[in-house]
Amino acid sequence: MNIPFIPVQASTFASQVDAIFYAMVGLTIFFVTIISLMLATFVVRYRRGSNVDRSNPTEGNLILELTWSIIPMLMGLGIYVWSTRPYAEIYNPPANINTIDVIGKRWMWQIQHTRSGIRENDQLHLVVNQPVKFDLISQDVIHGFFIPAFRIKRDCLPGHYNTMWVTPNRVGKYYLYCSEYCGSGHSEMGGYVYVMSPEDYAVWKSTGQNRQTEASESAVEIGQGVFQKFGCANCHGRVNGVHAPTLYGLYGTQASLTNGTSPLVDANFIRNELINPNGLVVKGWPAVMPSYPIGSDEGDISESNLLDLIQYIKSLRGGAGVPGETVTAVSASQPVKQTKVERAVTVNGKLSKGSSTQNGGTGKGLVK
């Protein structure tokens, strides 16, 4: 019988996590051994009736107390520092990596490759040694996107995008799980992750089975269709309009809201603006945007389309960026909207600054 002890390592993150894990296993064995030896020795040696020296029993010792407080604490702090670095890394994906949108719903995983537009259910095909970022959302309850071989997981919350990223580094087929209890199908909500060589991936991409849609359009292109369909373009043009600012160059900047906050314009901000535009009014603009419900009813924006729409908005760089776009957004402003134009300019200033330091996932790399 094949008895498994150790999970396979299939990402660059896995070896880092395992190193810390084994170090902690070592510390655990160390301390449990010390305690066991102390207990066993004292119980046997000082058992009732044994003839040993029991003179001058102590009732306390400050040096000893400090020793066994401080040494374990320092060991713990060492592990803490060691373990915090890789964690921080998950929050900062490298610039311009491929994004995969993940929608969790009871009880399946819907995967959308944003570059190729390929959609899969309960399966995820990745190219080995290529970092990939996941945008995670749930359509109903909280799910957890968990790939043990990669040593990563992150919850998929309803109404809020979480992200994580990983670099798979070993070709193979691995389990994909839902880690957050979500109802009777919880343990069946899973599938497989296939990490493939670039050649195999190319073959799969052109002939692959199990795809929900043909890879005709990228997420940006689908998102553009959504943008048109819901009439977003009527107000949000290439330049600032009468009622609404342009969305070009907006992603990754900080909005300035009438409620005094200045949130980062990211996927969650766009999502919240669609649901609650009157609660998040941008300074200098009238509160005229209607609310766009997100859901599966007639007339709603679906979670899937919203992710595409976000990819599209992300791709709208100030200046050029989208294929075929030649108009520069800022220069074509109208004199009447002078103040807003200035705002747009500053926004663009922040954008270029932000994209060099932040994750840089502001769209440039998505469109080739």
Add this chain to the structure above:
Amino acid sequence: MSSILLRPDNLHGDTVLDEPNYLNWKSTVASWLLTKDHKRIAVMYFFSISFMFLIGGIAASGIRLALVRPHDTFFSSETYDKMFSAHGIIMVFFFLVPSIPATLGNFLVPLMIGAKDLAFPRLNLLSWYVYIVASAIMLGAVAFGGIDTGWTFYEPYSSIYSNSNVVAVTFAVFLAGFASIMTGMNFIVTIHKMRAPGLTWFRLPLFIWGMYATSLIMVLGTPVVAITLLLVTLQRMFGLCIFDPSCGGDPLLFEHLFWFYSHPAVYIMVLPSMAVVSEVIACFSRKRIFGYEFVAFSSMAIALLGFFVWGHHMFVTGESMYAGMVFSLLSFLIAVPSAIKVFNWSATLYKGNVWLSAPLIFAIGFILLFTIGGLTGLFLASLAVDVHLNMTYFVVAHFHYVMVGGAIFGFMAGMHFWWPKITGRLYPEGWAIVTAVVMFLGFNFTFFPQFILGFLGMPRRYHYYAPPYQFWNDMSSAGATIMAIGFMLPLFYWAWSLKYGEIAGPNPWGAKGLEWTVPSPPPSHNFDEIPLVTEEAYDYKAIHAAEIAGDYSHLQFDHPFAEAKHSDKPTNFEEH
């Protein structure tokens, strides 16, 4: 009827013989149901929580049965979900939280501090009634439809998606919370105001320190979970939008509020066991607890720090990275007071005269299992490692090491230690030792494989699992069978001892502490006169010295080491 022997260390050797005790002074049903005697309430609580433990244990058996095979066919997934939910909710809210405080705590707090009762006897009785009503609602909800949310009631599943008795169960937990708030209030006031003259804070037994720290958490933490669960109900029944994102609520808010109570609740469960272990170790090593002040203050430090680590349950939820770092750091720090306790307990045995009795064996089991449980908790406090281990069986294994290995072994140690005081009879020592060993082995058999399962990546709350995990799951289920036998044994020998056990006398262990100065079982009013305390806690010096010199005359019952006293044994005992 028990008698008391005159001993130099007995403050109240003048106890009247044949005085009725709290058990037999009146035996009508009404005298129990309307009692204001903390000791009777403790006994009623003991039977109530034991019954709930049995129900929770049956649910656990169902879980282990289902997991014997990767694709279980005994139960539907709906049933499986209801079993682990019932197991978790009953064990946490209806057994572990009240376990030691409501039974041993209720019984011993007044006795240990030289009081005739708790500060608010009626409130104490009300606490039991509230607990009983809550338990009845809980059992009714389980019997008629069950609940499938897990013990964490995560949103928006619990308010929008679950088709089970969420409202009834959250209400039951809400009520049970009030029962523990009442107990906590009572203990705090009692410990502050009713200590016997001379019993200063630093003369208190560490059991009292532990109860005090526990009570603080109960009083400060429980209202938060009560309100949170009420909000779940309001959202579920009236659509009040608190946690459901589809109307602007925030499911993470629920997790924050829930863990703000439920992490400290872990310390509600384990601090009392630590309190028991301090008493047991001191008594059976014949020594004052090493580093008394450190052990006392570490309880308070745990109670305080315990309120600031809840975010470590949420490292993968999308909580801010910086919040994660702070919670992780604090979680590492809270391990320090626990480590202090473990080292001090071990050091107490040094140069002691160690009597390896059943309570001490349970206490040593506690120390070992709690050490493993605590150290594996650090795996989960460490950020990168937690990303992998969170929500897997590693977590399940870890908290069972703390809650079963810790809390229940402590409970068993305490129940055996004070069994003679509560019932007036000794349990059979041999059977108790067998039980301790069987439970220890069965426990490790059950839960150690789950560490490996978790590292391998098996998520918790999975009804069906991938075939490679079967070996460890089968080992776990086999171990659970052994553990179940271990839990059954005390039922028999405790029941046996009530009738046939040797008469204990007031102080069968030669232990220090005011509770051992009164007859066993104690009279209703505890003390004929309020004692004056003139010595430190655990002043075992004289006993230690006597025993080293070979004098075991302070032991009152028939024990190889008590031979010197054997002939002096009172003869007016009933036959057994």
